[in-house]
Amino acid sequence: MKVLAAMSGGVDSAVAAARAAEAGHEVVGVHMALSRSRDQTRRGSRGCCTVEDASDARRAADRIGIPYYVWDLSEDFHDLVVEDFLSEYAAGRTPNPCVRCNERIKFASLMERATLLGFDAVCTGHYARVRAEGPGGAASLHRSRDAAKDQSYVLAVMGPEATSRSLFPLGDMEDKAAVREEARARGLGVSTKPDSYDICFVADGDTRGFLDRHLGEAPGEVVDTDGTVLGTHQGTHGFTIGQRKGLGLQQPAADGAPRYVLDVQPETRQVVVGAAELLSTRVLEATEVVAFEEVPAGREVSAQIRAHGEALPGIVERSDERLVVRLAAPVRGVAPGQTLVLYDGDRVIASATLDRRA
Amino acid sequence: MVSPSAPADQRAYLDHAATTILRPEAREAYLEASQVAGNPSSMHTAGRRARAVLDRALEQIADLLGVPVSWLILTSGGTEADHLALRAVPLGLHAADPARDAVAVAATDHPAVLATARSLGSGEGGIAVRELPVDAAGRVRGDAAQEALADGRVGVLSAALVNNETGAVQDLAALSALAREHGTLLHSDAVQAVGHVDLPAPGTVDLMSLSGHKIGAPVGVGALIARPEVPFAPLSTGGGQQRGVRSGTLDAASAAAFAAALQAALDGPEAHRAHVDALTERLLAGVRDIDPSARLTLPDPTTRSGHIVHLLFPGADAESLLFLLDERGVDASAGSACSAGVTRISPVLEAMEVPEAEARGALRLSLGWSSTAAEVEQLLSALPEALRRSRAVAAFKA
Numbered sequence: 001m002k003v004l005a006a007m008s009g010g011v012d013s014a015v016a017a018a019r020a021a022e023a024g025h026e027v028v029g030v031h032m033a034l035s036r037s038r039d040q041t042r043r044g045s046r047g048c049c050t051v052e053d054a055s056d057a058r059r060a061a062d063r064i065g066i067p068y069y070v071w072d073l074s075e076d077f078h079d080l081v082v083e084d085f086l087s088e089y090a091a092g093r094t095p096n097p098c099v100r101c102n103e104r105i106k107f108a109s110l111m112e113r114a115t116l117l118g119f120d121a122v123c124t125g126h127y128a129r130v131r132a133e134g135p136g137g138a139a140s141l142h143r144s145r146d147a148a149k150d151q152s153y154v155l156a157v158m159g160p161e162a163t164s165r166s167l168f169p170l171g172d173m174e175d176k177a178a179v180r181e182e183a184r185a186r187g188l189g190v191s192t193k194p195d196s197y198d199i200c201f202v203a204d205g206d207t208r209g210f211l212d213r214h215l216g217e218a219p220g221e222v223v224d225t226d227g228t229v230l231g232t233h234q235g236t237h238g239f240t241i242g243q244r245k246g247l248g249l250q251q252p253a254a255d256g257a258p259r260y261v262l263d264v265q266p267e268t269r270q271v272v273v274g275a276a277e278l279l280s281t282r283v284l285e286a287t288e289v290v291a292f293e294e295v296p297a298g299r300e301v302s303a304q305i306r307a308h309g310e311a312l313p314g315i316v317e318r319s320d321e322r323l324v325v326r327l328a329a330p331v332r333g334v335a336p337g338q339t340l341v342l343y344d345g346d347r348v349i350a351s352a353t354l355d356r357r358a
Numbered sequence: 359m360v361s362p363s364a365p366a367d368q369r370a371y372l373d374h375a376a377t378t379i380l381r382p383e384a385r386e387a388y389l390e391a392s393q394v395a396g397n398p399s400s401m402h403t404a405g406r407r408a409r410a411v412l413d414r415a416l417e418q419i420a421d422l423l424g425v426p427v428s429w430l431i432l433t434s435g436g437t438e439a440d441h442l443a444l445r446a447v448p449l450g451l452h453a454a455d456p457a458r459d460a461v462a463v464a465a466t467d468h469p470a471v472l473a474t475a476r477s478l479g480s481g482e483g484g485i486a487v488r489e490l491p492v493d494a495a496g497r498v499r500g501d502a503a504q505e506a507l508a509d510g511r512v513g514v515l516s517a518a519l520v521n522n523e524t525g526a527v528q529d530l531a532a533l534s535a536l537a538r539e540h541g542t543l544l545h546s547d548a549v550q551a552v553g554h555v556d557l558p559a560p561g562t563v564d565l566m567s568l569s570g571h572k573i574g575a576p577v578g579v580g581a582l583i584a585r586p587e588v589p590f591a592p593l594s595t596g597g598g599q600q601r602g603v604r605s606g607t608l609d610a611a612s613a614a615a616f617a618a619a620l621q622a623a624l625d626g627p628e629a630h631r632a633h634v635d636a637l638t639e640r641l642l643a644g645v646r647d648i649d650p651s652a653r654l655t656l657p658d659p660t661t662r663s664g665h666i667v668h669l670l671f672p673g674a675d676a677e678s679l680l681f682l683l684d685e686r687g688v689d690a691s692a693g694s695a696c697s698a699g700v701t702r703i704s705p706v707l708e709a710m711e712v713p714e715a716e717a718r719g720a721l722r723l724s725l726g727w728s729s730t731a732a733e734v735e736q737l738l739s740a741l742p743e744a745l746r747r748s749r750a751v752a753a754f755k756a
Contacts, residue, residue, distance in 0.1 A: 069681055076755075109755075116750045117678060 001120040002026045003167060006106060007061060007068070009053030011183045011190045012125030012170060014060035018186050019169035020123045021064050027123070029061035029068040032110060034077040035201060060188050073109055080104040082201055086214050089237040092264035093337025096307070097199055098154045107158035111165060121165045128152040129171035130163055133347060135293050139164035143346040146175045153307055156341045156351035159290045211237045220269025222247060225262065230273065236266045242279060242333025249273070260333075280330040284314070286323045286340045286352035295319040295350050301342040303327065305334060305354065311343055323352045369687045370733035374572075374726030375522055375550060375666055376691055381574030381727065387618035388576060391415070392611035399599060399608065408610050415613035422620050423583065424560050431582045431600050432613055436549040436569030439582035440470040442590065442603060443545040443565045444516060448478060448485050450589030451513035451543070458513035462488040462506040462542075464498045464528070465709040467518050471547055475516070488512065495661050496526025496710055503533060507540040514543050514565070519558070520550035523693040523706045523722060524655050525666030527555055534562045543588060549580070553623035553630060553727070554665045564588055568620075570612070574727060575619035579612035623727070634725050635664045637734050641723065644738035645669060649745060655712065655720070667723040668693075670712065674719035674745055675752035682747055686740035691722045718752065 003025040005017035021027040031054050054070055061068035081100045088095035111122045127144035128151050134140040141163045143150045158166070173179050176195075183191035202210045215237050222231040231249045233239070238246070243261040253259050253275070260279050263272040284303060295301070295316055302311035303325050312331055318324040325342070336356045342349040371379070391411045396404030398412045413427075420427040433439045444461060451458045463475045478485035488506045490498045498517050506512060515537050517528045530546055537544040548557060549569035558566070565588060570579040584590075584603075596605025623630075645652050653670045656662040671679070676692035683690050693704040707717040723737065 067684070069684075071677060112754055113678065113751050116754060117682065117747055 002118060003028070003121050003123050004110070004114040004117075004119045005029045005066070005123040006110060006125075007031050007057035008125070008196075009056035009060075009190065009193075010125065010196060011180060011188070011193050012127075014057070014064070014125070014188045014190050015179050015183050015186070016123055016125040016167075016169045017061070017066065018064045018182075018188065020167055021066055023169070025121075025123075025167075027064075027066045028119070029057065029064070029066050030110070030114075031057040031068070031070045032077075032105070033070055033072045034074055034105070036074045036078060056190050056193065060190055063186070063188055071110070071113070073105060076109045077101070077105055077201075080109075085199075085201075086211070088337050089211055090215055090266060091337075092236055092266040094240045094335035095337045096154070096339050097201070098307070099157050099339045102155055103157040107155075107162040107166065111162060115165070121167050123167035123169065125170055126151045126155055126168050127170050127173070128155050128168045129346075130166055130168060131347075134160055138292075140292060141348040142171070143343070144168075144171045144173070146173060149173075149176055152343075152346075152348055153304055153339065153341050156292075156348045157290055157339065159351075160292045163292075208238055211235070218266075218269060220271065222249060222271045222273055225272060225274045225278065233271055236264050236269055236271055239264050239271045241335040247271075247273060276332065279332045281332075281334055282327045282330045283317075284323075284325045284327065284331075284334060284340055285355045286325075287321065287355050289319070289321065289323045289350055289352040291319075291350040292348055293350075295323065295342065299349075301325065301344065301349060304341045304343065305331065305338055316342075319350075322355075323350065368732075368736065369689060370736040371689045371728075372723040372725065372733060372737060373689045373691050374729070375722065375724035377571045377577065378574050378726040379728045380576060381619050381622050383622050384570075384575045384615040384619040388611050388615035391614035394610065397607055398610055399597065412608055412610040412613050415610065415617040418617040419581065419613070419620055422617075422624050423557065425583055426586075428586055429583050431584055431604050432608065432616075433580045433582055433604060434578055435571070435580035436468075436547060436567050437470040437580075438604075439567035439569070439580050440468070440547055441474055442582050442593075443567060443584075444471055444474040444514065445478065446590040446593045446603065447543065447545070447565065447584075447588055448513045449591035449593070452483075452485055453591060454589055457511060459483075460486045460488055460511045460513065462490055462503070462512045462515045464492060464517040465489045466492050466496055466521055466524075466526070466706045467516060468522050468547055468549075471516050471518070471545075485513070490517070492526075492709055494710060495656060495658060496521055496524050496706075497529055497661065498533065500532060500536075503536055507536060507542055510540055512540065512542045514545055516545040516547070518547040518550070519566075520548070520555055520663045520666070521706065522550050523666075523704055524668045524710070525550075525663040525724075526656055527551075527661050527663055530558045530562055534558070537564075550663065550666070552620065553627065554634070554663045570616045570619060573619045573623040575616040576612060579609065579616045581616070630727065631664060634729065637725055637729055637731060638664055638667055640731065641667055641734045641737065644734070645741070648738065648742050653716070655707075655710075665725045667725075669721045669723070670716045671719035671721060671745060671748075672716060673752055674748040675755060676718060676720050678751040679719070679721060679744055679748040682744035683737070683740055686736075686744060688737050688740050690737070691724070692720050693722050719748075 003020050005027050007013045007029045058068050085095050085097045127149040129142040131140050143152045180191050198205045218235045221229045239261045259273040262274045299316045303314050304311045312327050314325045314327040317326050338354045340352045340354050394408050394411050396408035398409040416427050448461050461475050475487040490502050534544050543564040545565035546563045547567040549572045552573050564585050566583040568581045571577040590603045594605045599605050651672050655668040703717050
């Protein structure tokens, strides 16, 4: 196959590209420039797509022996990921920009361009596995062998069609140490490069500061569930459901128990706080459903609501344009805007976006 | 080792404006001169021998350009020459006459000129930059230049002889007359011009930048031609070589290579230009057949350099077009190479008021001393499919 290997300049995508080339594919490396104003060098483990990262990717491509290009996707990234991130926070939801990037950039813009340019598949360094266990032998997405690194949660949004055009050569790796060892053995200079964390476009890691700068201050009240004003805040975008710290409340609750953010209401600029038990729910409601296979009411599933969260057993109650799942046990901190992924064992069934609780 | 001419690896190099192929004469001259030991500034025999190599090279360069040897300042390349002309000279003029507190540059000039000029304004007693608009042919507008120089504050006026992206040729004679009238020095970055268009008659410009690797010498050598009365602020401190303008050990071998390349580039210019013009003609005819909607950015052949063919393909996308051509063995460019390979809308095309939709489909093909008809044919055979796919990508992006 003719394969486009997305190369961030990190160790994972470099090893993935090398494995794809070794498997006999005709591989071309592409580094996506996602930031409009790029730093020259990388500091610590934060930020991404600096000029230094592009250079690392170029050297890796040269070592592997594949052509290498930089594609400027910064406009798409800004419009479809960064703007979405800001507007979601402004609307009182908690977005996952990595999910949006996979949905709209890597496995949409990039993949579509690749297809138009004659490529058969896109290869990335994500930890997940593609098999043919979908309906009628269609492509299916599975958790990676290394459960700790599994990224099927952030990939599921791409759906079965894009999955069928994806290669994840790291899905079978034992763990990250094995990937680093392989990079070293292959002579890839990025073998010791630190992992990336946090949100790539928030270079200093200060998400709150980033939101303040872009959304501005919009002071409002922190209220109890009965509407009693407990304090003030500088903008609802500083809060996410389930948050406990940084509420800025002067007096403790009557019962002395910690209070959590229960709801964020940008329209009234109110942040509602209350006791932990009010945060619990057994019902997950989601929209924007992307299904890999039929999800009939009554089907037993495992539900995951956080990138590194555990899978919670539950039963599908409704599935049309809305997906409703009843969990076997209550869960706390379900934030609208976050992603819900349903699994059958290690196989992804569907992805959707969590909604405000009914 | 695979032979570079093996059919399987047949490539068309159509990016001579980025850097041209090293000329055999320049390589030979470098290898020979580099065997001479000694620092040209040393007084002993070894030093004198190195100095002799350098002197011969400088004499050859000066002869070829028709200027005295004393006008030559060797640099690391075009960018450093531009830096001297747009930083050291304006500061030197300003120190002698505080009323000379501005520079004027063509809005389409190379970043080595533009960014340097823009950097002068920052800070106390800085020097302001006046950016001169161009017409649709990429030439500095006469009325704008007149207006910019009228108050007598502009120390240096700068306009590239041949624009590096579009190939537009500046009317230096007109700018020179204007500059004389206002006591302004005229600088021209001529790195793209040598061998392709006539260089200005001696005395037309006060300062001129040249680059070795654009004419077939190695990367890392260039020159600033500067009349002796031009004042330079002492920015390069050190051993005081080259009038104290550019300190640092002189590189005799690179100078020899530069001289050899210049000799070759200026040797029989009519024959060379006829060869390039014939290739350009075939290229343009082929492009017209493939895509009647394609537009030559500068249609008038009398005001553009023959070696740069700048085309606009409506509905195409430069990034994917370059990728597809590269894949089919053609090295081309969208205009300017950027640090990490990202392509953006060209400021040169913006200054020429080329609509953004057209500018997105810009392609620069540049020919040089080694260009062949086979290379042009390879481009023409790759272009139809590349254009078709590129337009599909552009349509998807839109």
